[in-house]
Amino acid sequence: KQEVTQIPAALSVPEGENLVLNCSFTDSAIYNLQWFRQDPGKGLTSLLLIQSSQREQTSGRLNASLDKSSGRSTLYIAASQPGDSATYLCAVAFFGNEKLTFGTGTRLTIIP
Amino acid sequence: EPEVTQTPSHQVTQMGQEVILRCVPISNHLYFYWYRQILGQKVEFLVSFYNNEISEKSEIFDDQFSVERPDGSNFTLKIRSTKLEDSAMYFCASSLLAGVPDTQYFGPGTRLTVL
Numbered sequence: 001k002q003e004v005t006q007i008p009a010a011l012s013v014p015e016g017e018n019l020v021l022n023c024s025f026t027d028s029a030i031y032n033l034q035w036f037r038q039d040p041g042k043g044l045t046s047l048l049l050i051q052s053s054q055r056e057q058t059s060g061r062l063n064a065s066l067d068k069s070s071g072r073s074t075l076y077i078a079a080s081q082p083g084d085s086a087t088y089l090c091a092v093a094f095f096g097n098e099k100l101t102f103g104t105g106t107r108l109t110i111i112p
Numbered sequence: 113e114p115e116v117t118q119t120p121s122h123q124v125t126q127m128g129q130e131v132i133l134r135c136v137p138i139s140n141h142l143y144f145y146w147y148r149q150i151l152g153q154k155v156e157f158l159v160s161f162y163n164n165e166i167s168e169k170s171e172i173f174d175d176q177f178s179v180e181r182p183d184g185s186n187f188t189l190k191i192r193s194t195k196l197e198d199s200a201m202y203f204c205a206s207s208l209l210a211g212v213p214d215t216q217y218f219g220p221g222t223r224l225t226v227l
Contacts, residue, residue, distance in 0.1 A: 031213040032213060034215065034216070036218070041223075042220065042221070043203060043218050043219055043220035043221045044155070044203060044218040045218075046215055046216070046217060046218070049215045089155065091155070093213035097168065097213075098143070098145075098160045098167060098168045098213060099145070099157035099160060099168060099170070100147075100155075100157065100213075100216060101157070102154050102155040102156070103154070104153075104154050105154075
């Protein structure tokens with residue numbers, strides 16, 4: 001079964017620190033992997049998309065990496081700010097599917 | 113910047129009633145999707161729609177659900193006879209490229225509460 005897992009479920013970090021969020025997936029045959037941000041009770045904001053042929057993508061203070069062979073992706077956030085507090089979701093487009101398969105997310109709290 | 117919009121933001125209905133959730137995808141996008149998120153759970157895929165027909169659906173998307181693109185801009189999800197367990201946040205998404213999964217852009221969601 002194609003699944004996406006995110007550990008830990010919650011993370012608290014002091015402001016200014018760099019941090020890494022983890023995502024793992026069960027099948028290396030993927031089209032792409034997308035990281036989203038979700039604020040409480042709100043929609044999903046796309047942060048970064050990594051195609052299966054890419055190793056990483058960067059946007060501002062965010063850097064996402066992809067290691068297909070090990071079924072892992074990381075989202076690196078540099079110099080964290082209180083405004084980064086949100087739930088971060090990882091979603092994978094597996095081969096043979098048009099849908100995104102989501103992880104349960106990591107709830108990030110940045111402590112001022 | 114173009115965005116996906118959804119209406120209403122919150123819908124309250126009685127069990128057994130029909131509801132229609134509306135979405136306006138990004139104007140030049142070709143693929144449309146519905147997902148849902150029950151409170152505290154994962155975002156789950158419901159259905160994808162391309163070229164005026166369903167291209168993929170999950171086991172959640174049973175006969176109680178239907179989708180339609182009634183005109184050139186709207187994309188709707190209908191639930192014929194709502195159940196308590198249909199209470200969830202429903203997200204519409206759209207993507208540009210056909211045939212190859214592309215960045216999916218999500219709307220703000222409609223919170224459906226079934227009483």
